[in-house]
Amino acid sequence: MIKGRCECGSVQYEVDGGINDFSHCHCSQCRRLHGAAFASFGGVVRNEFSYLSGEPDLTRYASSDDHIRVFCRICGSNILVELDLEPEALYLAMGHARALTIVTATLLALWFLTGLPN
Numbered sequence: 001m002i003k004g005r006c007e008c009g010s011v012q013y014e015v016d017g018g019i020n021d022f023s024h025c026h027c028s029q030c031r032r033l034h035g036a037a038f039a040s041f042g043g044v045v046r047n048e049f050s051y052l053s054g055e056p057d058l059t060r061y062a063s064s065d066d067h068i069r070v071f072c073r074i075c076g077s078n079i080l081v082e083l084d085l086e087p088e089a090l091y092l093a094m095g096h097a098r099a100l101t102i103v104t105a106t107l108l109a110l111w112f113l114t115g116l117p118n
Ligand SMILES: [Zn+2]
Pocket: 006, 007, 008, 009, 010, 011, 072, 073, 074, 075, 076, 077
């Protein structure tokens, strides 16, 4: 079980499952969007993910043709990324996940796998 929330606390979610892969993406979009040297993502099964609160406060930004970034419109926290090419998965921005136990970074960054700008 993974639980997380945005900075203001409006958006809360849980995942009734585990993280399938973990990566630190250093692409230019993630650097700008997260205001950091890289963004950390955990891939989960979409059917195991559910919002507990705050769905009306979500907003979406298409950073490319097949990448939708989901944010809290109140505090600006990055919540997750949806990829058209992987409709069964979601990529959680791991900075706000609680109860995170053991994660192992994958060898290849997300931008390498998906062709995001680097
Ligand atoms: Zn928020």
